[in-house]
Structures are given as structure tokens and as C-alpha cells.
Amino acid sequence: MSAARTARDRARQELTIEIKDEARRQLATDGAHNLSLRAVARSLGMASSALYRYFPSRDDLLTALIIDAYNALGDAAEQADQGATPLERWRGVCHAVRRWAIDHRHEYALIYGTPIPGYQAPRDTVGPAVRVVWLLGQIAHAAGVEDSAIPDELRAQFDPIEAAVPTGATVRVVFAWTQLFGMVSFELFGQLVGSADPADAFFGYAVDEVAGFVGLT
Amino acid sequence: MSAARTARDRARQELTIEIKDEARRQLATDGAHNLSLRAVARSLGMASSALYRYFPSRDDLLTALIIDAYNALGDAAEQADQGATPLERWRGVCHAVRRWAIDHRHEYALIYGTPIPGYQAPRDTVGPAVRVVWLLGQIAHAAGVEDSAIPDELRAQFDPIEAAVPTGATVRVVFAWTQLFGMVSFELFGQLVGSADPADAFFGYAVDEVAGFVGLT
DNA sequence: TCTCTGTCAAGAGCGCTGCTCTCTAACTTG
């Protein structure tokens, strides 16, 4: 059902996108904390109450933006998944994640910063949310790497995941995933100021070290 | 000047602490986002306007809480710095960081989550903020480890830091630092749900791997 | 001892927020 049937449906679809676009614009300048439904409505020239026909609450609008952000990051990562060797693919994805985060810092903060209090991530977000780590897993899988020296308890915990989405080195991929986003978050949130900031060299080094740890060459 | 001179000074000092305590209590239940000066004042049985005599703005109160949180985490880390070998000390500190973060999730989110928009970390926060990584550096230094295979450009960037605070393996320590907090943040912010959560086994594994990477035995 | 000064808490109020409810006008469907 891609084509809207009635004019009303089409208008609704377009306005929904317009609202998200304007909200994203405000997000980029003011941050999620200062995102105001009234300000969005004002920019769109409509009454604030009218927005509630499209998003039942501020949190629902934020959720929509969260899903979009996960998908935008996932798209960027997938597009960067190029290269002759698994190592090149891995590097491409990791650097694309950082690039996207720097270019969309408030959207990044929205999905990898403090979760909104009292807010439970709806089911819709988990699919888009795992795209990056899933991609890293695919690259590891293609490289034919294998987890080694994993404690029994941990191996048992990861067995079902490895069975569902075989990567060969799920534990190490998850490790790499936490390191990657830890590094990006620290850079964006200002923790590296005074040490590894600007972080280009440090990031490149860390990505290569972790890739080696996963077993890529 | 630990003893307050006049009764007025003493009352002021005590009230300042009471305000922070009550704010911390609300932080623990509602999160930083929902911390309200009016609610704090209400709980303390005073007018909201009176709070402004102690903290000129909501951000200033948050800044005070941030500094306290950094120091509480630093204290917890230092207290856990025990063990016969550098590896044991390292493990103790890393696990203490995680423990503290889990026990004070909202305070952790306050300092390692999304920075408050339009808010610049005042100078006062940088000292407390580096206590954990400084401690990790000290342990590495005591172990006599050395950075190896560091690209020239990166080494040059870290040279001044290494000169000021010698650790022997500053680059790898910073790497470990980003990995540690990336892992803790992912666990607390719900990113590991469905894979490494509960994260006890994964955390222990990752800490030991990184300790090995730094060169500790 | 009395007065004067600086400090303090309180109250009212401004402009903003998310959100709800009601009402009207327009559109869609049978």
C-alpha cells in the first residue's frame, strides 16, 4: 500500500513527514530536550493541538524520530559496507558510523544517549536498532572468524544468538560493538577533550585493533 | 575553613546540602530530565524562589550534582583499587565502576549520558571527571606496561599527556576507558537487551580481555 | 541598647511547556 488512496490520506502522509522533518530540524539545533511540539506547530503554521492528530504525544513523535535515526544510521553503515577484504568492509562501516554520528550529533544522542526517563523502547525500535551490530556480524561471518577462549558461561549465553544469527564470533562482535559506540559517544559527549580529541587518529587505531581482535585481516 | 563562622553561614551550608540531597533523591526516581526545582522546594517545604538563593539556576544545581557524581564514582573506584597484582587492581576498579553505575543509574546517566543541550561543562567538572581514567593509568604505570605498535601521528598526539601523567601505555589505557564506559552505558541504556544482558559474564570477559590488551597479567 | 544594613524566604507573576476538550468546517462514503 504505497499509494495513498484518498486526498485526505495523502495529505495526512505528507503532513506527518513534514512534522517529522521540522522536528528533526529543531532537534539538530536545540537537542531532544528542547524539542517542543508547540514550536514545531508554530513553524508549520498550525495550532499545537492539531499536531496531536498525528502524534498522540511528544514521546510518540520522539519515538518516530528514534526509529528514523536508527534507520538512517543503518543505511549509512550499509552503504559504507564496501571493500575487497572483510577488514576493509569492517573499517568502512565503523568509520561511517562515526561520520554519521558527527554529522547528526543530536540524532545520535537521541538513540545512544540517556534514554528518555519513563520511556520504554517500543518493539518497533529493536529491529532498526540492531542493524549496525548485525552488519558487523555479517562481515565477521563472511571472514570466517571464530570466537576463541570464551568462558563456558558466556558461550552458553550467546549460543541461542549464534544459532539464530551465525557470525562465528558473536561475543567478540558484541565486544567490538560496545567499544565502537563507547568511543563515538565519548568523542561526541566531550569526554575525550584533553586526551584523544580530535579523535581521528585514535579512532582509526582503535578500529583496527578491534578488527584484529575479532580476527579480521 | 571547614567550620562555618556564623550561624547564618552554617544554616546556609546545611541547606545547600539538603537541597542537593533532595535533588539527588528526585534524580534517582525521575531522572535528570524530570528534575524540577519547584518539586525540590515543595519537598523541602520552602518556596521555589528561595532555592535561587542557593543555586542561581537549574543548570547550576545540575552542575553541582554532576561534580558530586563524578567524585562519588571516583571514590568508589579508588576504594576498589585493591589486590596483589595490577590485574587484580584493574579488575577491581572496572567492576566497581559498573557496580556504582548500576546502583546509581540516573547519576551515571547524568555524567555519561547525553550532555545537557546548550550546557558547557564548567572547569570544575574536568578534575573529578578524569579520576577513573587517571586511576587506570596509575595501575598500568605500576605494572610497567608499554604502548606498542602505536601509529606515529597518534603517538605524537599522546606525547604531551604521557609526559604530564606517565602511564607507559596511555593510548591503550584510553582505549580501555572508552570500552569500559561504552559497555556500561550499553548495559544501562538497554542496548544489550537481547544479547549480552544480563551482562555479568560478558563484562567479566571483556574486562579481562582489555586488561590483557593493555598488558596486565 | 537602638538603629541600620545586608540577607533571607515568600508571593505574585511572566511566558513557556504538554496535553485535553469542545466546536466548526471540510472531506469521504454509502
Added chain:
DNA sequence: CAAGTTAGAGAGCAGCGCTCTTGACAGAGA
């Protein structure tokens, strides 16, 4: 065309951070 649905506007509620003014009080100097 009539009935039913939906979109948008407006008023209003309770809450927020913050400011300004007002009246009470403690401590210092005459």
C-alpha cells in the same frame, strides 16, 4: 444528497524556570 468521519482551531489546565518585589529578621556599629 445525507450520514459519518476527520482535520484543525481555540480555550483552558496544571506544571515549569525564572524574576521582581515585599516584608521579616539577624548581626554590626553608634
